[in-house]
């Protein structure tokens with residue numbers, strides 16, 4: 001697995017004039033990534049299922065004096081073709097292109113052995129974590145092709161690279177994510193496409209997976225932002241089809 005150059009620290013305006021969409025932007029790593037990208041000059045499209053959380057991130061970005069973001073409420077467990085098309089159309093009308101796409105939204109699903117895995121939860125987990133990023137990517141590729149320096153970043157996990165007991169549909173969805181990334185990277189010569197694995201990070205999802213763990217022993221989302229900045233921004237030009245670890 002790859003890691004970014006040590007002590008990577010991009011300029012404060014490294015993402016100036018870039019239009020970057022972040023899914024799951026209302027909480028955890030996605031909320032931090034949205035704020036960090038905006039803090040480096042990007043106009044961020046905040047996509048997620050809980051409007052109030054997206055509005056809180058919007059308020060934090062504008063309060064910091066960073067470029068005004070946009071909000072698009074979308075629940076990937078329910079979204080249909082029309083919803084993806086509407087997002088594309090709204091983006092096309094407002095911006096005419098897309099420079100960065102961070103697929104970050106995911107659900108944990110059930111921690112369960114395959115033998116007893118609830119089928120409904122399996123299907124929903126694969127849908128939100130793998131099918132939705134595929135459909136969203138397909139809908140937005142026309143806008144990414146219009147960018148001068150487009151980058152797509154998928155979010156993976158350690159359990160998506162080496163199978164681990166009881167990680168069920170979540171782990172399998174992340175294996176699929178790695179495959180989707182590699183396939184798309186091989187198909188696209190004008191867009192770089194990579195995966196990022198945040199590693200253990202202090203968020204609600206981690207708490208749900210490891211309820212007994214002391215969260216203060218974990219990195220915060222803010223501490224793992226350099227690889228996100230590297231992969232979404234201009235310094236990763238030429239890097240594609242790769243899987244990166246944040247930690």
Ligand SMILES: NC(=O)c1ccc[n+]([C@@H]2O[C@H](COP(=O)([O-])OP(=O)(O)OC[C@H]3O[C@@H](n4cnc5c(N)ncnc54)[C@H](OP(=O)(O)O)[C@@H]3O)[C@@H](O)[C@H]2O)c1
Pocket residue numbers: 023024025026027028029030047048049050053074075076077078103104105106107128155156157158197198199200201202203204205206
């Ligand atoms: N934290 C870790 O230790 C860790 C480790 C490895 C990989 N990851 C990966 O990193 C990414 C971010 O994880 P996190 O820890 O920040 O998780 P999190 O705190 O649970 O945040 C997940 C975000 O995804 C959104 N989301 C979930 N289901 C959605 C749906 N159906 N439609 C739209 N948005 C939806 C959530 O929205 P709401 O806030 O509205 O629920 C939330 O904003 C995920 O891809 C995860 O698999 C995390």
